[in-house]
Amino acid sequence: MSKYLIFFIIIGFTKSFSQINKERVVIIFDSSKDTFIHDIITVDNQSFKYIAKKKTKKKINFISIKDDICTINDLNIKIAKKIKPKKKSEFYYSDFFDIYIYIKDKKKSGQLYPVEKVWLVEKLIKD
Amino acid sequence: MKKQLKRFGSILFLSGAMLFFGCQTEELTVSDTRVESGIVHRHIDFETFSKQFPKPAEKLLEQNEKTSNKMQRGGVYDPLNDFTILTDYIFMAVRDGETYFTFGISREEQTFAGLENLLLVPDGQGGFSPLLTQYNITESEKNQIAEGVEIQDLENKMAVEPLDGVDFGGVNIPRGDDGCWTMTVSYCSADLHMGGLYDNGEDCDGHTEIVVSFGCSNEGGNGASGPAGPGTYPGTSTPGNGTGGGGSTAPGTGNPSPGNPLDGNQDPGTGGPNPGTGGGKKPIITGPVYIPHATNTLFTFEFYLSSAQRSWLNLHSVQRQLVYGFVAANHYNQLSLDFAYPAVDALMEGGEVDFTYRIIKDDSFKNNPCLNSVYAQLGNAGTFQNYLKNFDGSFSVANLKLSASSSLDDTTNAETSSPENYLITITFNTNKLNRPALSIARTFIHELIHAEIYRKLLSVAGSPSISLTQEQIIQLKNNYPGLYDYYMRFKWNIPSGQAPTNAQHEAMAQHYRSIIKQALREYDNNSQSDETYDALAWVGLEDTVAWNNLSQSQRNNITTTIDNFENSNSNCN
Numbered sequence: 001m002s003k004y005l006i007f008f009i010i011i012g013f014t015k016s017f018s019q020i021n022k023e024r025v026v027i028i029f030d031s032s033k034d035t036f037i038h039d040i041i042t043v044d045n046q047s048f049k050y051i052a053k054k055k056t057k058k059k060i061n062f063i064s065i066k067d068d069i070c071t072i073n074d075l076n077i078k079i080a081k082k083i084k085p086k087k088k089s090e091f092y093y094s095d096f097f098d099i100y101i102y103i104k105d106k107k108k109s110g111q112l113y114p115v116e117k118v119w120l121v122e123k124l125i126k127d
Numbered sequence: 128m129k130k131q132l133k134r135f136g137s138i139l140f141l142s143g144a145m146l147f148f149g150c151q152t153e154e155l156t157v158s159d160t161r162v163e164s165g166i167v168h169r170h171i172d173f174e175t176f177s178k179q180f181p182k183p184a185e186k187l188l189e190q191n192e193k194t195s196n197k198m199q200r201g202g203v204y205d206p207l208n209d210f211t212i213l214t215d216y217i218f219m220a221v222r223d224g225e226t227y228f229t230f231g232i233s234r235e236e237q238t239f240a241g242l243e244n245l246l247l248v249p250d251g252q253g254g255f256s257p258l259l260t261q262y263n264i265t266e267s268e269k270n271q272i273a274e275g276v277e278i279q280d281l282e283n284k285m286a287v288e289p290l291d292g293v294d295f296g297g298v299n300i301p302r303g304d305d306g307c308w309t310m311t312v313s314y315c316s317a318d319l320h321m322g323g324l325y326d327n328g329e330d331c332d333g334h335t336e337i338v339v340s341f342g343c344s345n346e347g348g349n350g351a352s353g354p355a356g357p358g359t360y361p362g363t364s365t366p367g368n369g370t371g372g373g374g375s376t377a378p379g380t381g382n383p384s385p386g387n388p389l390d391g392n393q394d395p396g397t398g399g400p401n402p403g404t405g406g407g408k409k410p411i412i413t414g415p416v417y418i419p420h421a422t423n424t425l426f427t428f429e430f431y432l433s434s435a436q437r438s439w440l441n442l443h444s445v446q447r448q449l450v451y452g453f454v455a456a457n458h459y460n461q462l463s464l465d466f467a468y469p470a471v472d473a474l475m476e477g478g479e480v481d482f483t484y485r486i487i488k489d490d491s492f493k494n495n496p497c498l499n500s501v502y503a504q505l506g507n508a509g510t511f512q513n514y515l516k517n518f519d520g521s522f523s524v525a526n527l528k529l530s531a532s533s534s535l536d537d538t539t540n541a542e543t544s545s546p547e548n549y550l551i552t553i554t555f556n557t558n559k560l561n562r563p564a565l566s567i568a569r570t571f572i573h574e575l576i577h578a579e580i581y582r583k584l585l586s587v588a589g590s591p592s593i594s595l596t597q598e599q600i601i602q603l604k605n606n607y608p609g610l611y612d613y614y615m616r617f618k619w620n621i622p623s624g625q626a627p628t629n630a631q632h633e634a635m636a637q638h639y640r641s642i643i644k645q646a647l648r649e650y651d652n653n654s655q656s657d658e659t660y661d662a663l664a665w666v667g668l669e670d671t672v673a674w675n676n677l678s679q680s681q682r683n684n685i686t687t688t689i690d691n692f693e694n695s696n697s698n699c700n
Contacts, residue, residue, distance in 0.1 A: 036206055040594055049594055050206075087620050094597045105207060105291070113206075118594040119619050121584055125577050125631060126535075126542045127570065127667040 044072040048115035167221040173214040220412035231418035256297030307343035311410040466526040487528040497699040510646035543577040563696035636673035640664040662688035
């Protein structure tokens with residue numbers, strides 16, 4: 001019995017550490033060029049889905065996230081430093097990062113959305 | 128070891144409890160009385176709302192523009208508050224020329240088990256200020272609301288808070304002179320009005336009203352009834368028995384420390400007498416709006432039918448039986464409801480619905496003789512039928528709609544849209560039907576293959592529309608390695624500097640042309656040469672790698688064969 005318990009604790013800790021090891025990054029939403037359509041946020045041609053089921057968004061002050069701010073380009077550079085990617089960098093985002101998108105609603109505060117990279121297909125095919 | 132586990136369990140429990148209580152930070156003071164007042168109580172739909180109150184309706188539509196390309200069925204998503212404002216069934220209350228609106232809201236992630244509403248309060252200057260109202264009630268009590276059955280002690284189950292989010296132009300929520308907001312909670316009574324149910328636009332003849340006060344800026348001095356006892360939500364002590372609402376400026380004499388009613392950790396109040404409603408400012412009016420969400424019941428299905436759909440079905444018993452039989456046979460699951468609503472719309476407009484294959488033929492399609500005859504003849508083609516069967520309700524994850532339009536681009540024969548609410552739409556260009564029927568049949572098969580690819584992608588996405596997470600991309604690789612390969616090579620993982628091409632066309636050019644040829648042969652009983660079928664199968668795939676890999680003379684031959692075929696056969700239209 002205790003063997004099983006130890007096994008599950010080890011699994012639990014491994015899982016926790018794998019989460020902890022992911023770097024928290026915050027991408028700033030620019031309302032002049034980025035879009036938020038239903039639950040899909042598109043920033044710099046990369047699409048992300050708001051993952052409400054796993055976490056919830058929260059209201060925060062800008063100052064609390066300023067050290068975590070990244071651009072899509074920064075993410076790609078970080079990936080390139082970590083591994084030699086066989087695929088495009090965005091295929092590794094979820095391996096290394098916990099991504100959030102910050103949408104400003106007041107001068108110094110905004111909403112922080114936990115997101116996950118998603119891939120979209122053609123909305124309409126004309127023949 | 129057991130001791131350690133016990134300790135660990137206690138820590139977990141305490142952490143959970145801290146988290147739970149830490150979240151409850153609202154403000155509310157509540158008092159209770161029952162009054163009679165001249166309130167017009169009505170439910171309206173969004174169309175009526177937007178006609179009578181264009182300004183707040185415009186705000187919702189503006190919000191909808193920001194968050195979605197088209198109105199989601201029944202609601203507008205508010206990303207700031209992360210909820211959808213449900214717009215099909217709006218509670219409107221009018222008294223003395225002031226109009227109040229209450230909307231149901233739904234959240235993808237339910238953090239509050241009770242009922243939440245969005246209340247729009249007129250600010251007296253033409254704008255509306257939003258409030259969030261919460262009722263801490265059970266599922267069966269929610270059904271009671273829908274059925275017009277009074278809920279005991281509702282006043283003690285309420286919480287209210289001002290809300291940021293969609294800007295309805297309101298500058299404030301006027302308080303009474305006593306510093307409080309006072310609210311009349313009104314709901315249609317089953318005893319007084321036809322079981323509490325009534326259609327959009329109909330007034331409720333009899334309703335129950337409860338008056339509560341909240342958000343007092345000079346809390347403690349306004350005579351509001353006592354605050355929450357420990358653990359209550361929001362909790363009041365014994366309600367007063369005054370009449371309230373009469374514009375009394377004299378505060379009650381209740382215990383002057385109301386505490387935070389949602390906190391549940393404050394000392395209980397002593398239950399002061401009922402407050403006056405203060406200063407002549409009449410109470411804000413709301414009523415609990417319960418809109419069932421994905422509960423897979425007949426009630427849910429009927430609830431989301433529009434008034435026009437409901438009336439039409441009542442007059443058309445055969446179609447009603449078909450529609451009701453279909454959703455019941457599918458246990459009112461979301462996929463079947465998402466088919467049933469546009470199906471009813473199509474039927475109302477003179478279209479046709481195949482409930483077995485889940486295919487809607489709207490009136491524009493049905494009334495086009497060329498498209499209809501080609502479609503009917505394709506019914507005899509086994510290959511085409513096999514593809515259609517994939518939309519059969521027993522194992523499909525998508526529904527199909529066939530439509531026709533004269534407003535597509537001149538260069539477009541037809542277009543296929545990715546699924547929205549599980550529905551894939553194929554639209555044919557009626558200006559491009561001056562071709563032989565076999566050519567139209569070719570377009571049908573080509574578009575049906577697109578629909579089939581979308582259907583496969585949707586089955587991996589597992590949601591009403593297609594967006595694939597990294598996990599789902601891996602699932603796509605396992606379930607449909609060919610599709611994965613084409614989407615990776617031509618859309619998702621193309622080298623920088625290379626323009627994406629249409630992954631579906633690339634796949635079709637390499638792997639589906641033989642299927643197109645086969646279906647065309649079946650369509651016209653093999654009356655053309657193999658060269659013709661082969662050439663027709665290339666139509667629409669000229670922007671692909673496979674096409675470009677053909678030699679120039681091969682490409683020229685195909686083009687010539689198609690031209691000869693089209694010139695030597697009569698047109699469909």
